[in-house]
Every structure is written in structure tokens, then in C-alpha cells.
Amino acid sequence: MTQSMSSESELATAAARADTVQQRIQKLQDYDVLRFPRLDHKVDRMTIPAFREKFEDEASTPAAKSITLEGRIMSIRRAGSKLVFIHILGGYQQVQVMVHLGSLASPSLNPEVFRNALHPLCRGDIISVTGTAIRTKTGELTLRTLELPTILSPALAPLPEKLIKEETKVLNRHVDLLVNRRTSDILRLRSQIIKSMRDFLHEHDFLEVQTPILAESAGGAIARPFLTATTLSEKQLALRIAPELWLKRLVVGGNDKVFEIGPSFRNEGIDTTHNPEFTSCEFYSAYFNLKELIQMTQSLIIRLHHDVNQVIATRLTSLQKPQFSIPDGQWRQVEFIPALEDILGFNFPDLSKPSALGHLTSLLAEDHPSLDISGMPLNKLLDHLAVTYLEDASLSQPLFIINHPACMSPLSKSFICPKTGQLVSARAELFIDGREIANMYEEENDPFEQRRKFQLQVETRASSLVAGEEGPGEVDESYVQTLQHGLPPTGGWGCGVDRIVMLFSGAPRIGETLSFGNLKNVVSLAQVAKSS
Structure with a gap:
């Protein structure tokens, strides 16, 4: 088995994965390193990011003090029978580890023992290494080991490149x-x-x-x-x-x-x-x-x-x-109904009346027959118009769309728009790069008006249900009763x-x-x- 798997095909089938895992298990057993030991306490332990930060300045290395690092093997490079370079990953950072036979503390080690100890190591294994910080000839920060690496958790499945x-x-x-x-x-x-x-x-x-x-x-x-x-x-x-x-x-x-x-x-x-x-x-x-x-x-x-x-x-x-980009000053705002009326070329009917959907649908069918609006309830139709004609203006700069028709926001405060005479919500949506980013409005705090809006919401859902959907829901009386204790004028954002x-x-x-x-x-x- 190779020490690293460069192709994602190794992950392709369950059968191939099982075979590969079994080969890996057998190799670890052959070298008697198929174990998952508890982590020993070591006072000299450091994380890889802390190690890199401490020895970031070349003047701070080499250092004589022994340090223990743990991490996942990302690459292994053998430079002869007595020298191996390993890159380990931990805390989103990598560091090089140099394992050199001549630098190890145990004098009884020979090339054969050295080779057999390192041969089972594989990309993906999690290991512990102890050594001192040095700089290689190329200036790369490296941990030169004083002991052979210890496998803490062997990778049984291969880690692709x-x-x-x-x-x-x-x-x-x-x-x-x-x-x-x-x-x-x-x-x-x-x-x-x-x-x-x-x-x-x-x-x-x-x-x-x-x-x-x-x-x-x-x-x-x-x-x-x-x-x-x-x-x-x-x-x-x-x-x-x-x-x-x-x-x-x-x-x-x-x-x-x-x-x-x-x-x-x-x-x-x-x-x-x-x-x-x-x-x-x-x-x-x-x-x-x-x-x-x-x-x-x-x-x-x-x-x-x-x-x-x-x-x-x-x-x-x-x-x-x-x-x-973030523009200077106040970002652009457009009012929902006036902006659509300018683009569509006609004035909207009174959107608070029961006849509004039929009237608006007729106007759109006459002036904009290519729009596919069949079967939409009024709130979804209005939202579709905003998506089609208003939101793209945010592709060039952030855009607030404000004062939506009241039927689109049953939990927000409503008021009569002085420009159009329509009942609208004190609401704004932020769009950036064509995407809705945030929604905000002044909250409805009148319990009588909130109950009426809840009821309207239930009726709207009931009229738009299709086969297989749950029922239209019900008025949340517990929330209406909460409002009876007094909700201050409140702004909400999501x-x-x-x-x-x-x-x-x-x-x-x-x-x-x-x-x-x-x-x-x-x-x-x-x-x-x-x-x-």
C-alpha cells in the first residue's frame, strides 16, 4: 500500500474502501502499532499554531528546550535510510518535522529499527513528536525530533491528496x-x-x-x-x-x-x-x-x-x-409600491380590498402578458413583482426596499402611504448583490389589530392550500394575550x-x-x- 492516496476514486465504492482499510489494518498489525493509546500528560506540549508563533522570528531558533507537538500527517518525504521529513497539521496550520537517526536520543537505534519504526506511518495518521525547534538550510521552521514519532490514532482509511x-x-x-x-x-x-x-x-x-x-x-x-x-x-x-x-x-x-x-x-x-x-x-x-x-x-x-x-x-x-463595495453615506432606498408603479406603468388598485388580487392580475395580464403569475395569492404575487423588477438594482450597490404592502407583513405596524394612499408596512429589506440579506420592521403592538392580521393570514393560507398540505393554521391567541400586557413600540430585525x-x-x-x-x-x- 502506498503512503498517500492521490485519487478520490479510493473513496468511490464501499468494496474498494473495505479492501483498502483491511490492507491498512494488516500492515499496522504486522508492525504491532494498531493501537489507540490514551494521551500522556507532558508539560512541554504545544499546539502547532503556538509553536509557529513562538518561533516565528528566525532569531528565536534554534532552541534547546524540548517541545511536544501532536498533529495529522499530511505528507511524508524520505531522504535516504536515516532521514525522514513529515508535515503535520493541527489548529489549521502545518509544520515540518525532521526525524534523523543521528539526532535521536536513544543510542541503541540502528538503521533497521529506525526504518521499521517509520515505515508504518501513513498520510492521515495522527502522531505525537518530541524535539527542538530549528531552521533548515532553506530557513523553514522545523521540529527536529529527539524521539521516534508515536502513533496516537492511525488512519485506517486513506486520505486523498x-x-x-x-x-x-x-x-x-x-x-x-x-x-x-x-x-x-x-x-x-x-x-x-x-x-x-x-x-x-x-x-x-x-x-x-x-x-x-x-x-x-x-x-x-x-x-x-x-x-x-x-x-x-x-x-x-x-x-x-x-x-x-x-x-x-x-x-x-x-x-x-x-x-x-x-x-x-x-x-x-x-x-x-x-x-x-x-x-x-x-x-x-x-x-x-x-x-x-x-x-x-x-x-x-x-x-x-x-x-x-x-x-x-x-x-x-x-x-x-x-x-x-460599501458606498459612503446613506445607502439607496426605494419604496415598494411607487417603484413598481413607475416600472409597470400603471397605478395599483387598493391592495387592502378583497378585489385587489383580481384587479391587479387583470392589469398585469393586459400590460405585461409574459409574466407567469397564475394561481399566486396576493402576497406572493407582490413578492414576485419585487423579485422581477426591483431586487436586481442591488447588483451594483446595497439596496433597501421599504414600505411593503401591509398584506405582505402580518406582524408589522401599518400606515397609510402619503404618496399612494395605500396601506403599507413600516418595513425594509436589505438586498446586496441580488440577495436578500436582512428583513426589519416596526412590530405590530396593537392586540386587536394583531388578531385581525393573524385571521387574515389564516384565511390567505386556507385559500392557497394544495392537496397534501397541512391545514391553514390558527390564530396564536397566547401571543395576542401577551400583547394585552403591552408591547412597547419595538423594532425587529432578522x-x-x-x-x-x-x-x-x-x-x-x-x-x-x-x-x-x-x-x-x-x-x-x-x-x-x-x-x-
Whole structure:
């Protein structure tokens, strides 16, 4: 068996993998090193990043003090019978290890013992090495060993040099992370983005909380939930589609500024920008209006842009810096209805009336017959028009679309637009590079109006149900009762963290920002394992 596997075909079939693993096991048994020992305590242990930082300056090496490093073998190069160079990986960094027979502390070692001790080592093995820091003739920082390497965890399956095929990568994500630096760097960037968001909100005096994921009602958005049966209730429970209603309950409870970063679930399709399980960030601030929400959003994106640029320049060098620019001053805003009326060439009917859908459909069919809008309820039709005619303006610069029709935002405050006379929401969406990045609005805090909007939401869903879907849902009376205790005027904000990571990393698919890809990848992983 070769010491490294350069072709991903080694991962292609279960039979080939089993044969390769068995060969590896036999070799380790032949050399009596098939073991997984506990890690001994050593006072001289260092991580590879700490080792590189300590001896970054050439003046600090060589060093006489003994140091122990652990890491995964990424390459082995034999330079004769008495000298071997190994590169090991740990903490996302690599370092060279030099094993030279003449430098080892034990005088009883001979070339045959030396060769037999190193021969079982293979790319992918996790080893422990002890030695001193030196610089080679080429100036490369190296650990010159004083003892033979110890295998801590042998790699039974081969570690390829690279993975290229997407199917192979998603079914072997752990291998993809090891051999493709960009895959690992995107996940590290995701962590940095979440940290920056969390730091930003803490700096603005927000309280971080965790709210229920499983409850009797999904609540918080218009989406199809995942339902599950439990022993706690005769009714099926639902995975949340958003934490919104829980967070606003906390604001009612006197927590003026709250936020949550966590998972939400929507039982809908999978595509390049959607996954049924996703991470969201939502915050709610008492006494915030729409203007303040927009200003805070702009400040947050500027902060993220700065932090991402910095971390890519210094640590995540396989990634490109963000490919969108941050303009000076206030970012562009367009009002939903006036902007569409200008583009479409006609005035909208009163969108709050029951006849609005039929009237608007007729106008579009007459003036824009190529639009495919058949069967859409009013809120989805309006959203389709925004996607078609407004969102692309964000390809050149960040864009806030503001004051959506009230029927599109059942949880937001409404007011009469002075330009159009339409009932609109105090809402804004931020788009960058053609993607929705954040959604924000002033929260509805009138319990009577909220009940009416909930009822309208139920009726709208009932009219648009297709065969096989769950029922239209129901009015969340517990939330309406919460509002009876008084929700202050409140601004709410939410974003999909996965999409933020897509924007800043340049990843074309949402699955690349997730630890194990999208739901289809996760399910395939389990199915492949069962069939092998």
C-alpha cells in the first residue's frame, strides 16, 4: 500500500474502501502499532499554531528546550535510510518535522529499527513528536525530533491528496475539510461572522437569549412547519420557523433589547439559497423605529465587511475578499409600491380590498402578458413583482426596499402611504448583490389589530392550500394575550446567517456554508453509510 492516496476514486465504492482499510489494518498489525493509546500528560506540549508563533522570528531558533507537538500527517518525504521529513497539521496550520537517526536520543537505534519504526506511518495518521525547534538550510521552521514519532490514532482509511467531485466531497465532508483549505476556511469565516454579529449586538447592550425550538405552534412567519408527535401533547408539535414571537414576549417582559442566533426550520424546498434547517439572527429593540433599524443594519454590515476583510487577509487566505463595495453615506432606498408603479406603468388598485388580487392580475395580464403569475395569492404575487423588477438594482450597490404592502407583513405596524394612499408596512429589506440579506420592521403592538392580521393570514393560507398540505393554521391567541400586557413600540430585525456567509465568502451554494452541506447531503450521508 502506498503512503498517500492521490485519487478520490479510493473513496468511490464501499468494496474498494473495505479492501483498502483491511490492507491498512494488516500492515499496522504486522508492525504491532494498531493501537489507540490514551494521551500522556507532558508539560512541554504545544499546539502547532503556538509553536509557529513562538518561533516565528528566525532569531528565536534554534532552541534547546524540548517541545511536544501532536498533529495529522499530511505528507511524508524520505531522504535516504536515516532521514525522514513529515508535515503535520493541527489548529489549521502545518509544520515540518525532521526525524534523523543521528539526532535521536536513544543510542541503541540502528538503521533497521529506525526504518521499521517509520515505515508504518501513513498520510492521515495522527502522531505525537518530541524535539527542538530549528531552521533548515532553506530557513523553514522545523521540529527536529529527539524521539521516534508515536502513533496516537492511525488512519485506517486513506486520505486523498484532493477531492474534486461535488458528490464525493459532500459524502465525505470530513475528508473535504482536511484536503481542501477553502472548505475549512468558509466554516472558519462563518464562525468569525457569527462572533462579529454577537459582539456588535453586545456592544449595543442587547441581551442574548435562547427561546423554544419545539412548541405547539411554529409561529413567527408564513412558512410550512415540520410537525412531530410527542408524549407531551395529543396535538402534533412543530419545530419553530422563526423565534420572533418568543423574543417579543421577552420584550413585553421588560427585556428592552434581546437577540438570538440559532436554528429555525421550514418544511420547504432546497435550492442554492434555501435549506430546510438554517441559522437565523433576530434582534428586537424597544423604542426603535424603521429609520433606526436601517441605520443599525448599515452599521452592522460595514462592521462585518471590515472584520471579514481583516480575517481573510491574515488567516483565511484561500478566500477572496468580499466582492461588493460599501458606498459612503446613506445607502439607496426605494419604496415598494411607487417603484413598481413607475416600472409597470400603471397605478395599483387598493391592495387592502378583497378585489385587489383580481384587479391587479387583470392589469398585469393586459400590460405585461409574459409574466407567469397564475394561481399566486396576493402576497406572493407582490413578492414576485419585487423579485422581477426591483431586487436586481442591488447588483451594483446595497439596496433597501421599504414600505411593503401591509398584506405582505402580518406582524408589522401599518400606515397609510402619503404618496399612494395605500396601506403599507413600516418595513425594509436589505438586498446586496441580488440577495436578500436582512428583513426589519416596526412590530405590530396593537392586540386587536394583531388578531385581525393573524385571521387574515389564516384565511390567505386556507385559500392557497394544495392537496397534501397541512391545514391553514390558527390564530396564536397566547401571543395576542401577551400583547394585552403591552408591547412597547419595538423594532425587529432578522437575517439568515447562512446567506450572510454566502455573501462574504463568495460561496455559490448555501450548502458550502454549512458544516455538513444541505439536508439532502445529510440524508444521503446516512443512506450511503447504511448501504455500505
